[in-house]
Amino acid sequence: VRLVGGASRCAGTLELKHQGDWRPVVYSLWTLETAADSVRLLDGTSLCSGRLEVKSNQRWSSVCEADFDQQDAEVVCRELGCGAPSVLQGALYGEVEAPMWTKEFQCGGHESALLDCRSSGSARNTCSPGKAVGLTCSEPVRLVGGASRCAGTLEVKQGDWRPVSYSDSVWTLETAAGVCRELDCGSAVSVGQRKESSDRPVWWISSDCVQTGSALRDCARSGSSSSILDLTCSGKPISDIIYIKLFI
Incomplete structure (x- = not known):
């Protein structure tokens, strides 16, 4: 959906x-x-992170970490329209009291919704403090067609994958830096615009919107253009660069 x-x-x-x-x-x-919705992530930094809650019979319930695994997380991230799960940890986004979801999810990883998954027959009555599922999914952003996964045409998924085009302001290295960090690709090296022979479906994304801290997909507007944004990142996470400098 x-x-x-x-x-x-x-x-x-x-x-x-x-x-x-x-x-x-x-x-x-x-x-x-x-x-x-039937699933949501609360108290995170974006729509793709937070404490997991499931809705059933008009009531929202947290999920116990012991009843949830990586395959279940893949289904939740997909259902929310996010990228693959990157962090799965109890109480990462705060702890709550009951109600708790009482059965273990048994997803195969291919389902389109968490409530489509099988669940255990036995019910859990309690969950240890600090064990409510906290989940971070990656943002649906990628670079394609470049020399590495950290260079190429910037694409965002919002229903379908489309390249990004400038909206009402030119992207700077400062704007692109957040994208490189999100992709675990270090710092921004270059950002530019190339012209294609004809218009194609794009996501118009304003540099001003991105600089407010909003996720790329939350800044996206549907449109068409022949001007496509290309981005090159350094390819090394900033923490690695700092470590190398300290070592030297």
Whole structure:
């Protein structure tokens, strides 16, 4: 399921993928209850990080770390439209009291939603303090077509993968630095614009929006352009560079 064409990944036309094809949904007396999410991440730094909660019978419950593993995390990140899970740790984003989800998730990793996964038959009555699942998914951002994974055309996934084009301001190395950090690619070395022979679907992303600390996909607006943003990062995480300098 995805929302496309809106001001962010959380607004737009509702589409459903069926037998390989994305199609818009025609509603019949939909309510806000019908449209509610079944999983969410709270108290994190973005929509892709936080303490995991699951909704069932109109009640949100935290999940115990012992009932959740890497394959379950892959499903949650996919369901939220984020990239692959990068951190899975209990109480990383704060601890809460009951209610707690009472059964162990048993996902295969391929499911499209957490509640589609099988669960254990036995119920858990308690969860040790500090063991509520905290999850960080990577942002759906990548560089493609370059000499390494840290160089190339900047693409963002919001429903589908599209290249990024300048919006109302030119990207600087300062703006690009956050993208390089997100990709664990060190610092920004160069950022530029190349022209293609014809327009293609892009995400218009303003440098000003990115500099406020917003995630790229939250700054994206759907459009078309022949001007595509290319980015080169140093390829080494900043911590590695500092370590090398200290060693020398």
